Amino acid sequence: MSLLRSLRLCLVARTGSCPPLPLQSPQPWHTFHAGHWLSSASSKDLLMKLRRKTGYSFVNCKKALETCGGDLRQAESWLHEQAQKEGWGKAAKLHGRKTKEGLIGLLQEGNSTVLVEVNCETDFVARNLKFQQLVQQVALGTMLHCQSLKDQLSTYSKGFLNSSELSELPFGPERKGSLKDQLALAIGKLGENMTLKRAAWVKVPNGFYVGSYVHGTMHSPSLHNLVLGKYGALVICEISEWKANLEELGRRLGQHVVGMAPLSVGSLDDEPGGETETKMLSQPYLLDPSITLGQYVQPQGVSVVDFVRFECGEEGEAAEAE
Ligand SMILES: *[C@@H]1O[C@H](CO)[C@@H](O)[C@H](O)[C@H]1NC(C)=O
Ligand SMILES: *[C@@H]1O[C@H](CO)[C@@H](O)[C@H](O)[C@H]1NC(C)=O
């Protein structure tokens, strides 16, 4: 799995930024042969991908991949057919929309943190300063929205904004015009279709800490505190006291969420899981798979309570904690 490998390498090297990654594994999905497919690491990757995409159980996803000789697309249709035939859970609402380019932006100010995604058609435009300024405007708009909401003093609050909600957000401190106008201006200047895809915001009182991480970072010298990249994660922690290493710990937790793509937090009482585990605390810890993430954080006096993960161009619903 190239993302995991790159994340591990990055941390070993302790560098602040890592080379950007392709969003999808360069290996075509169709080249797997039926039979031994589950033995290789890339097949486990496939299984995890299928689970994330469809939300069906491990057993059903494994069966689907076996039945379809490791072809992800066929396996997905097979699962949907079986689901209808046998009436399993909810039918998945995800259809194969084209992977989009663009950027994830992360902005932190005091107790508020926002993560946004803006899409465009090509990576070339994603590297353009004007596009990056649009991402900044969306992040600032979301930040102002978050800061304008009434504080809940006892616990953290988290919210999401969809595309249409984002378009209606006022733009700039004077609140003249909306993000929709900025979007139209950027489309006009750059000549590509763009979407204000989504945003998440988190606000915390004392006793909480928001760890964050952005992968595939692009440096944009003129946009100071905004971090841009291809993957982003926020991890909300409850802390007993403020410690000097919290920032580093928060970064590692964010890295884990980016790399391991959990679907829920789970509980410290859950059994440790393998590579395909989706509960964060039971997953093997990204940087030391001999322990679970739960075993890594517990001795540090920190409890993970929630997280948000954005992957630029990912299809369908965000993989986020309940
Ligand atoms: C963060 O929130 C706490 C509790 O609500 C408050 O006392 C503190 O002033 C806030 N800090 C900032 C920088 O807004
Ligand atoms: C966005 O969210 C609003 C409020 O929850 C909802 O009414 C609207 O249908 C959503 N729009 C899209 C495009 O999902």
Ligand SMILES: *[C@@H]1O[C@H](CO)[C@@H](O)[C@H](O)[C@H]1NC(C)=O
């Ligand atoms: C631009 O992208 C949006 C979202 O994918 C789509 O709804 C819209 O039709 C596209 N516009 C054009 C002109 O292609």
